[in-house]
Amino acid sequence: xxxxxxxxxxxxxxxxxxxxxxxxxxxxxxxxxxxxxxxxxxxxxxxxxxxxxxxxxxxxxxxxxxxxxxxxxxxxxxxxxxxxxxxxxxxxxxxxxxxxxxxxxxxxxxxxxxxxxxxxxxxxxxxxxxxxxxxxxxxxxxxxxxxxxxxxxxxxxxxxxxxxxxxxxxxxxxxxxxxxxxxxxxxxx
Ligand code: ZN
Numbered sequence: 001x002x003x004x005x006x007x008x009x010x011x012x013x014x015x016x017x018x019x020x021x022x023x024x025x026x027x028x029x030x031x032x033x034x035x036x037x038x039x040x041x042x043x044x045x046x047x048x049x050x051x052x053x054x055x056x057x058x059x060x061x062x063x064x065x066x067x068x069x070x071x072x073x074x075x076x077x078x079x080x081x082x083x084x085x086x087x088x089x090x091x092x093x094x095x096x097x098x099x100x101x102x103x104x105x106x107x108x109x110x111x112x113x114x115x116x117x118x119x120x121x122x123x124x125x126x127x128x129x130x131x132x133x134x135x136x137x138x139x140x141x142x143x144x145x146x147x148x149x150x151x152x153x154x155x156x157x158x159x160x161x162x163x164x165x166x167x168x169x170x171x172x173x174x175x176x177x178x179x180x181x182x183x184x185x186x187x188x189x
């Protein structure tokens with residue numbers, strides 16, 4: 001297996017694995033209704049935004065993920081962090097817009113920090129151009145290709161309440177829902 005969508009494929013030591021579990025417990029999990037809601041534009045670049053960005057970066061690092069959107073913390077504001085390469089600093093995109101997507105599309109497996117245990121095929125643009133603002137309110141424009149482009153499209157979807165379940169094949173969706181269905185608790189007396 002390799003890095004899939006939001007989920008990095010990496011063996012963690014016991015301490016890092018414990019940190020990852022704590023972080024995942026703070027990330028909303030399917031079928032939390034916040035994951036289906038549309039986030040609102042950010043209008044003020046204030047201390048609340050700074051704190052939210054710090055929290056996103058901290059949880060993304062501990063969860064060992066490639067991207068994380070505010071909606072996954074139950075905060076309906078249009079901001080996400082991207083870190084497709086663990087050796088590089090994360091990128092924070094505020095009020096991001098997909099301004100261009102290549103005609104060339106690629107299907108690859110994707111996971112999601114809010115859908116644990118699910119890895120399903122999703123078709124995405126191979127290259128995208130995203131315009132956004134940074135946390136200080138400056139305009140930024142990113143041209144992304146391959147995995148970073150895939151993660152950016154995944155996070156843009158989160159801000160609109162769209163999940164990989166909505167973008168996969170009917171068969172893969174059925175299998176994913178079976179994994180996500182709460183397991184019955186057997187009570188013995
Ligand atoms: Zn996700």
